[in-house]
Amino acid sequence: MIPELGQFALILALVLAGAQAFFGLFGAARGDLRWQAVVRPAVAGQFVLVSTAIGVLVHAFVTFDFSVLYVASNSNSALPTFYRVAALWGAHEGSLLLWAWILAAWTLAVAIASRNLPASFASRVLGVLGFVSFGFLLFTIATSNPFERIFPVPADGRDLNPVLQDPALAIHPPMLYMGYVGMSVAFAFACAAMLEGKLDQTWARWTRPWTTTAWAFLGIGIALGSWWAYYELGWGGYWFWDPVENASFMPWLVATALIHSLAATEKRGVFKSWTLLLAILAFSLSLLGTFLVRSGVLTSVHSFAADPTRGLFILGFLIVIVGGALALYAWRAPLLRSPAGFEGTAREAFLLYNNIFLVVAAAMVLVGTLAPLIADALGAAPLSVGSPYFDKLFPMLMLPLGALIAIGIHAAWKRGQLGSSRGRILSGFGVALLSGLVLVYGVYGASKPLTPIGMVLGVWIILSSLFDPIDRLRRKLSLPRAIIGMTLAHVGLGVGLLAISMVESYTVERDAAIAPGETLVLGRYGYRFNSIKEIEGPNYDGVRAEVTVLRDGAPVATLHPEQRNYWVQRSTLTEAGIARRWNLDMFVALSKNVGGGRWSVRAQLRPFLGWVWLSAGLMALGAVFAVSDRRYRVRASAKESAGEPTIAQGSAAEAS
């Protein structure tokens, strides 16, 4: 009986989402305040109903209700409680439900925070969000009902995919969805602005914190997924250009462009139509990501099911939402004028260059990801571009972008005045060049040609970002959170560039079969295979080895790689043993028992790998600071939004 309540709640939520869309959009179009008054209660009701549905499904998981097909397929009586809750989004149906719930939560937040916005604008924003929600709920109910019953009731469930039984991967999807769905807010703001036919600097200020928040979640979600791939897949890599990774990376690239373009729109009133387009693109790519993962058109590590009906439904939805928004854009965007001019070395210009590089990079990833589909549609031979394509092209876009960032940080709005910053630019570059070259040729040794470039640029970006905040502190000026946030994010980028250059160039690895007592030598390091013993977990058994890492013969770390056999799904998973030092990851993974007590293992030394995650963390922390800046907390009333740049003309606004 309880599962049917969940389904019923979903159907009611669908009705409310429809009402929210209808009364929000048409209420605003007719200027009918009574219609618009329906919208916020509909948002609240929808949130309560979707929460109920989520609660019902969690209840079914926790109480082992195997009469529910989804629970029977993704859970098991031996599955620990934490993963029984995480199993909620372990497969298609539950993932969609989570998507819908996160959208309902974002919409509720927008409904609460938008009470000071002009009524018709807020109605349109909520109406667009209601429309998106309607589509997703309809999709869930029509093609992917998570509450479907199964008869006869199986005695036990088929268990959660063992790949997903991991803390990082358990929270990876919700983070990613927070990012994907969060982009719908910027999208709704963009559609509402086009429907209103008005886009001013206040609009950009409203949109910015939402976009930055979504961007941060997306970044954390991507980093978690990459971290998981690193220690769980046993290959020792952290990024594979897998279609599903790409699906989350493309919206991140475009969202990064969007937060910068929004800054220019807020401060200078420029790039209006471009900002709108980016807001549409960021959410479209989020939807496309969902489509690629859920329709199963691309085979990948992550794809779990292929179902053409679902694919067609999402495609139809994509066409309505994205096609509609782009048509609206073609109609409305020509009416927007960006009055302010700027010079070729002004901050606006650098943000424009940054945008071009980011969007081209996203397009490059898109083409690479869809290459098999495009070849198929053209009737050409099956074609799959692997990491060689991305590894070759991506740095060619990112390295020039790095140099532009290191210089552009010093540019002022409107007039470049780069001349006055020449000292900073050159001294930063000089120090970066020196330290980068010392690191490459003095400490680590010559390597791939791109290595020194990447490292010098990484250091340069870090130094460039620090000039302004240090200068402010020295002159005892205020240091607004917006600037702290921007600095953290840019330092994070520099750290990431530095770390990736190091990892890609100086990783050493060796695969070999060794027996207990033997040592695998890797340069100055040795991996001594001490022992291996059997282990048993709640729903798996397996082996755990003890490996001591020696440096110049002295032990520096002990690693415990595992191999687990999950009983129900009968699959074998590796858990790598990793020890992290500030400048080095020592990695070992068991790959197989080759007999005679010997195991083939993969051992790696990856310098500075930890800094890749540090980079993601710094960017997310930067977003937290930027979003909590004072000027977003001071509630702007509709009256002061007359379009003139009244807001915080002070130093904070100038710089961020």
Added chain:
Amino acid sequence: MSRFLIPAAIFLALAGVLYVAVVHSPNKSTMQSALLGKPVPEFNLPVLGRPGMTVSKAQLSGRPWVLNVWGTWCVACREEHAALLEIARQNALPLVGLSWKDEDDLALDWLKQLGNPYSVVAVDHDGRTAIEFGVYGAPETFFIDADGRVQYRHVGPMTPEVWEREFLARVPRGGLP
């Protein structure tokens, strides 16, 4: 107005590609019907790591065998590799690899590093044989009976479950000759 229409035009083209992709997507029933019971195409391909040697359809006929299409560039192939090694250990059916549009050095490295589950690996540099098999994307695995006819085709990574349900179950009772 016109330049503002460009995004919509690009999107329409993309939607067309996606539509074709969905309609063509690995739909088990249609894929099966196209190949089921048809004889395996003729081929005579070089053997990986054995210069001068070749492997042909005729050499493999007379008993059931399994063809696994893979490439070092294919992430899902890496995923299924552990399952293939386990399958090879069972020694129930000869497992023939088809190294699809790959570089021999990379393929040999891969097998050295991860273990070699294959009885023999045929090299399909230009992808012609794979096309004749109707390969959609790597990995794919075919069950071919003693008469040289395709009896089953699995798209995507091989798993122990699929192996037992779809492959081992098709081995004639009484074992192999």
